Each structure stands twice: as structure tokens, then as C-alpha cells.
Amino acid sequence: xxxxxQIHPDNPQQRLIRRAAExxxxxxxxxxxxxxxxxxxxxxxxxxxxDRLRQIRQVDEKHHLTLxxxxxxxxxxxxxxxxxxxxxxxxxxxxxxxxILEATKEVPxxxxxxxxxxxxxxxxxxxxxxxxxxxxxxxxLGTTLILPGETDPxxxxxxxxxxxxNLVDVVVDGxxxxxxxxxxxxxxxxxxxxxRKGGGDAAVxxx
Numbered sequence: 001x002x003x004x005x006q007i008h009p010d011n012p013q014q015r016l017i018r019r020a021a022e023x024x025x026x027x028x029x030x031x032x033x034x035x036x037x038x039x040x041x042x043x044x045x046x047x048x049x050x051d052r053l054r055q056i057r058q059v060d061e062k063h064h065l066t067l068x069x070x071x072x073x074x075x076x077x078x079x080x081x082x083x084x085x086x087x088x089x090x091x092x093x094x095x096x097x098x099x100i101l102e103a104t105k106e107v108p109x110x111x112x113x114x115x116x117x118x119x120x121x122x123x124x125x126x127x128x129x130x131x132x133x134x135x136x137x138x139x140x141l142g143t144t145l146i147l148p149g150e151t152d153p154x155x156x157x158x159x160x161x162x163x164x165x166n167l168v169d170v171v172v173d174g175x176x177x178x179x180x181x182x183x184x185x186x187x188x189x190x191x192x193x194x195x196r197k198g199g200g201d202a203a204v205x206x207x
Contacts, residue, residue, distance in 0.1 A: 002031075002165045004157075006173040009033070012128050020170050021135035028169030029053055031145060031160050032132060033177045034068075034124040036096040036199045037153040038160060040168065041068065041142040050111065050141055056167050058148040065111060066098050066120035066182075068129065069139045077106050078139065079121050085187050088205060094125035096178075096199030100186040111141065118188055128174045144181045155179045 003023070005016045024030055027049050029042045040056060042049035044067065054060070069075050072086070072093060079101035081089065089099060103111075103119040111119065124130065133140060145160065146153045154160045157173035164171065183200035185207070186193040194207040 002161065002168050003170050004161050004173060005170060007128055009174045010127060012131050012174075014131070017128070017131045017135050020172060021132055023169050024132075024136055024140070029056070029167075030132075030170040030172065031157075031164060031168050032129060032170075032172040033126060033157075033174040034096075034129050035094075035126045036144075036178050036180060036182045038145040038155060038157070038177060039066075039068075039142040040145050041140040043136070044111070044139055044141045045108070047108075047110065052167075053141070053143060056164070057143055057146065059143070061110070063143075064100060064118070064120040066122055066142050067107070067139045068133065068142050069121065069123050070130070070133045071123060074139060075101075075121055075123070078104055079107075079119060080104055088187070088192065091204055092200060093123040094130075095123075096125070096180075096182045098122045098182040098184045100184065100188060100195065102188055116188070120184070122182060126174075126177075128172060153179055153181060 007016050027046050040053050098120045100118050107119050144153050155176050161171040180199045183198040183202050184196040186195050192205050194202050
């Protein structure tokens with residue numbers, strides 16, 4: 001049975017953030033809001049938790065999971081970013097974008113795309129998520145909370161709790177949020193490529 005934390009979206013209670021972070025550090029999976037959709041998240045280094053996360057979503061190793069970072073400076077440890085790419089990232093983050101980049105050796109091989117060796121990267125623009133990342137002290141691995149057989153993400157925390165109460169360890173009620181996922185941009189080639197149109201305005205990249 002998952003724990004259910006009601007956390008204020010603008011002034012999150014630090015004690016609840018701390019409790020949620022402790023559960024995540026111990027191998028838990030959390031359902032938590034971002035500025036785009038609710039996501040499922042766990043520790044990057046925890047193989048058991050990441051396997052559970054894939055099982056909940058029923059996606060295989062070719063499905064890009066996303067590394068959620070605290071800020072731009074943290075991205076360089078996990079993705080190879082040149083000066084041109086960094087300027088583009090800086091123009092869009094934090095915000096509703098996910099960027100596909102070449103993974104560094106800091107990313108476990110089991111988490112990068114098996115043939116392309118890439119990883120999804122984002123910096124969420126959500127107070128609860130930002131405080132959780134700060135409290136955990138490291139990036140979290142995440143994926144949009146879309147259940148198997150569905151096309152739209154879950155946005156109501158009460159519904160999320162009902163459907164996932166036996167599958168995740170914590171559900172954070174940070175209020176209903178957008179049902180529009182992030183805009184996904186592949187930056188592994190010379191020019192950025194729009195993979196999915198979502199909440200972020202791709203026009204900033206001329207896409």
C-alpha cells in the first residue's frame with residue numbers, strides 16, 4: 001500500500017519532501033507532479049526500482065527513460081553536451097522539454113538506449129519536484145505516468161493513488177496538473193530534431 005502525501009504546490013512542506021526523499025533513497029518509486037504531467041520516478045542507480053518502473057509502464061529497454069536533473073550544471077555529468085547544445089538547453093530549461101543526448105559513462109548501460117547509447121534529460125520547472133531533487137541530492141530517473149493500454153497520462157492524484165496504490169511506494173498529491181507531456185527534441189545530430197510536440201514551445205529551436 002502506497003503512502004499518500006498532500007503537498008502544497010507553491011509552498012511544499014519540507015517534512016513531507018524529506019519523508020518522500022527518504023523512501024526514494026531506500027529504493028522506492030514515487031508518483032509526483034511536474035510542470036507537464038505526473039511522472040513515476042526512482043533513483044538512477046537502483047536497478048530493482050528502475051525495473052519495477054518499466055514493469056508498471058510495460059515498456060522495454062528501447063523506451064527512453066528520462067533523467068530529471070536539478071539544473072544545467074548537473075546535466076554535464078550524464079550527457080555529452082557541446083557549447084552549441086548547451087546554449088540551446090539554457091534557452092529552454094527549466095521547462096517542459098526533454099532532450100535526447102548521448103549518454104556519458106556515468107549513466108548505467110542498462111538505462112541508455114541499447115543501440116544508440118542515448119538518454120533523455122530534463123530540468124523540471126515544478127516546485128515540488130525541484131525540492132525533491134534537492135533533498136535526494138542526485139538526479140532521478142523518470143517516465144510520464146501513462147498506464148499500459150492508455151494514451152493519455154494520469155493527472156488526478158486521487159485516481160493515481162487508487163490505480164497504483166499497490167505498485168508504487170509514494171503518491172504525491174500536488175494538485176491536478178497538465179495532461180500535456182514534455183516536448184521531446186533529439187540533439188544527437190548536427191541539427192535538433194522534433195520527436196514529440198508537447199508543452200514546450202519548439203519554435204525557440206526553429207522547429
